[in-house]
Amino acid sequence: MKPFDFKRSTDAARAITLVAERPGAAFLGGGTNLVDHMKLGIAAPGLLVDVTRLPFDAVEELDGGSVRIGATVRNSVLSAHPLIRERYPVLSQALVAGASGQLRNLATTAGNLLQRTRCLYFTDRTTPCNKRTPGSGCSALDGHSRELGILGVSRSCIATHPSDMAVAMAALDAVVRVQGPGGTREIPIGELYRLPGATPERDTTLAHGELITAVDMPRVSGRSAYRKVRDRASYAFALVSVAAVLRIEDGTIADVCLALGGVAPKPWRAKQAEARLRGGPATEEAFLAAADAELERATPTTNNAFKVPLARNTIVATLRDLAAGADR
Amino acid sequence: MEMTIYLTVDGEPRTATVDTRVTLLDLLRERLGATAPKKGCDHGQCGSCTVLLDGRRVTTCLAFAVQHDGAEITTAAGLGTAGKPHPVQRAFLDHDGFQCGYCTPGQICSAVGMLTELDAGWPSHATPDVAARPERTADEIRERMSGNLCRCGAYMNIVAAIEEAAG
Numbered sequence: 001m002k003p004f005d006f007k008r009s010t011d012a013a014r015a016i017t018l019v020a021e022r023p024g025a026a027f028l029g030g031g032t033n034l035v036d037h038m039k040l041g042i043a044a045p046g047l048l049v050d051v052t053r054l055p056f057d058a059v060e061e062l063d064g065g066s067v068r069i070g071a072t073v074r075n076s077v078l079s080a081h082p083l084i085r086e087r088y089p090v091l092s093q094a095l096v097a098g099a100s101g102q103l104r105n106l107a108t109t110a111g112n113l114l115q116r117t118r119c120l121y122f123t124d125r126t127t128p129c130n131k132r133t134p135g136s137g138c139s140a141l142d143g144h145s146r147e148l149g150i151l152g153v154s155r156s157c158i159a160t161h162p163s164d165m166a167v168a169m170a171a172l173d174a175v176v177r178v179q180g181p182g183g184t185r186e187i188p189i190g191e192l193y194r195l196p197g198a199t200p201e202r203d204t205t206l207a208h209g210e211l212i213t214a215v216d217m218p219r220v221s222g223r224s225a226y227r228k229v230r231d232r233a234s235y236a237f238a239l240v241s242v243a244a245v246l247r248i249e250d251g252t253i254a255d256v257c258l259a260l261g262g263v264a265p266k267p268w269r270a271k272q273a274e275a276r277l278r279g280g281p282a283t284e285e286a287f288l289a290a291a292d293a294e295l296e297r298a299t300p301t302t303n304n305a306f307k308v309p310l311a312r313n314t315i316v317a318t319l320r321d322l323a324a325g326a327d328r
Numbered sequence: 329m330e331m332t333i334y335l336t337v338d339g340e341p342r343t344a345t346v347d348t349r350v351t352l353l354d355l356l357r358e359r360l361g362a363t364a365p366k367k368g369c370d371h372g373q374c375g376s377c378t379v380l381l382d383g384r385r386v387t388t389c390l391a392f393a394v395q396h397d398g399a400e401i402t403t404a405a406g407l408g409t410a411g412k413p414h415p416v417q418r419a420f421l422d423h424d425g426f427q428c429g430y431c432t433p434g435q436i437c438s439a440v441g442m443l444t445e446l447d448a449g450w451p452s453h454a455t456p457d458v459a460a461r462p463e464r465t466a467d468e469i470r471e472r473m474s475g476n477l478c479r480c481g482a483y484m485n486i487v488a489a490i491e492e493a494a495g
Contacts, residue, residue, distance in 0.1 A: 005329050006348040006394045028395065035351070035390045036371055048348070050395050076384075080450035085459045092458040096451055100475020101442055103372060105384045106391065234453060234474035 001038055008050040012179055012211060018049045020181040020209025027051045027211060029072065029111030032103050037116070041125050042132055052108065056213055059083055065219040068177075071110035071212045075165065076101065078109060088217060090224035090243050094168035097228045100235050110212035113166055113176065113192065116203060117159035117265075118237055120144060130156045131200040145303040147239065150311070152264040153299060157200030160262055161193065162237050167261035168226055170269050171243035173218050180210035189215075193266030200265070222247030222255060223325070227318040229262075229310060238262035240311045246282075246322040253277050253286075256319075260294075263311055270294040273315065282323040284316060291315040333397040337362050338406025346393050353377045353388035356403065364403035364433040368477070375476035378434035378441075379403050385441025387475075404433030407440060416440050419489035427480035435476045439490045442472045446494075464494055 009015040019025040025047035028034060037043035056070035059081045067083050078084055079095035099107065116122065121129045121139040128137035140148055140158050148158045166189065174189045192204050206212075224245040230236040241261035247254045256277045258270040273290035280286050291312040298308050332345045342360055353370075356362040356379070365388055368376035372390040379388055380402040408414035416439050419425070426432040446468065451458040454471035462468055469490050470483075478486065 001349045003329060004348055006331060006392070008395075028392075031392065031395065032372055032387075032390050035392060038349075039371070048392075052395070076445070076450065079458075080445075080448070085451060089458050092451060093453075096453045096455070096458070100375065101445065101452075101472055102375060102378050102385050102387045102438060102475045103390075105381075105386050105441075234471050 001041070002044040002046075004038075004045055005047045006050070007047065008053060010053050010055070012051075012054050012056075012213060015049050015051050015054065016179060016181060016209055016211050018047070019211075022047050023208070025049060029108040030074070030103075030106035031111075032099070032107050033111065033115040037123075040123055042123060051110075051211065054213075062216070067217045069109050069215045069217065071214055072108050074105055075099070075107040075109070075112055076104035079104065088168070088172060088220065088224065090171060090226045090245065091165065091168040091217070093226035094164040094228075094241075094243060097226060097238075097241070098164040109165075109215055112163055113169075113189075113212060113215070114204065114206075115163055118162045119148060119159040122159060131159055131196070134199070134201045141301070145301040147237065147262075148301070148304055149264050150298040150300040150304060150307050151260070151268050151295075152195045152266065154196045154198065154200070156198050157196035157265070158301070159196070159200065159265060161203075161264065161266050163267065164226070164228060164238065164241060164261060167241055167259045167267040168224075168243040169215060169217070170259035170267035171224070171245055171257045172220055173257065175216040175218070176212055177214040177216060178206065178210050179213050180207060184213075186216075189267070190269055196265050203265075220245055223322050225318055225322055227314055227321075229314055240307055240314050242311075242314045242318040243267075244315075244318045244322055246319060248282050248323060251281065253280055253282050258294075258315065258319075260311060260315075263298075263307055270315070272296075277319075282319070284320060287316040287319045288312070331394045331397075333394055335360075335396070335398070336400040338401070338403055344393070348392060348394050350393050351389055352381075352391040352393045352396055352401075355393040356388065356401070362401075362403050362405065364405040365437075366430055366433060368431065368434075373477075374431070374434075375438055376431045376434040378437045378476065380437055380441055383441075383444070385438050402437070404436045407436065414440065416443075416490065416493040419493040420486070423485045423489035423492065424482070425486045425489040426478070426482050431476060431478045435473070435478065435486055438473060438476045439486075439493070442469075443490070443494055446472065464491075466491060469494075
């Protein structure tokens, strides 16, 4: 591992300055992804600035009923927080569906959002990968792509975003609060991530030195749930996951928000499916038609074509359970 | 770059000057002689390096030691003694919760941390309603222990041991 300097700050502005003024510097949260990448030799920051002792460790209710989640709140603490369990069950469910108990005790809110793909080629320095080494090529296109993306991918990269938490946040219209050298800004979570296009090396729209300080969760009305399909019952990344919020009035879908995980370079908000569903009946036929409308644009490889029917069935099952009033 | 850090390891205050690249696991094992936590995968996937860090179970292979300056660490060796084992250690013996024993210190620290989480009412993927208080079922224990792998496959007895220790 390349030697690096280590600094810690309890002041956000100071931490931001430390990173912003040094190319190759990085913020360090729980470390469960970045430390691994440094061991694997695919990340080599010259300076780590520990941000876990910044005063962003609270979950609090704001005026108007929204909830602010601090950037350094550990995933385990967040999943267990009464405000999250009662108001946003989809988020609590997504959190406990991810990683292991030990990792959730380390991982932070901001770090979870910014974790990188688990594509095997990205983490293997001996193979070409446009995300790791721009211009080197994509090994997955003609290689092992069973776990990889079917929506929003490009000829440069078909990697998926691995987070469960972010999928739930996408369905909940979360807003990411960011502080940088030039001030603060708020980014709807859908605009935090970028699609790979010809430049897959950049996962997000954040600039160097910009620090996520919190995530705001708007009030939600309706029932919500997270459903994750994976190769084993626990401690595995999603092949497909669905986060859904559904509100039915007089037998009609008054509102629905749907996000998919495990299928795209970002938490995939299924806007086509939502548009089909709003104002219509909450029937299995309607759920199927909506899922098909979303997945019409899928561009799977021969290895991951199974994800198209898997995503369709998972969308239908999630909505059916919510419509029936079942808990999960 | 080297830094001096202070830790409490199994009740003893310790000081160490370490390169920033040293993980908490390597510091404990190679420098401080605390060899209960084991190096299995070294990538956060197997759980054999689990300790209690300020009371919470964590993997130590994905943590740089310098980030945890001031922390209080309890390894499996600090939970009990040969003459007076921790109830979870006693139950692992009584139920043959291991064969080769390599994953055992991590399993035991994880179990102790996990039971604290369960007592605090934290939900898991096995909890039918995340808003409700979870029950102490075998399903809950299995799900919550999924971050600890055992290549001998002693899982049945591990679950039985934890169920007994939980009372």
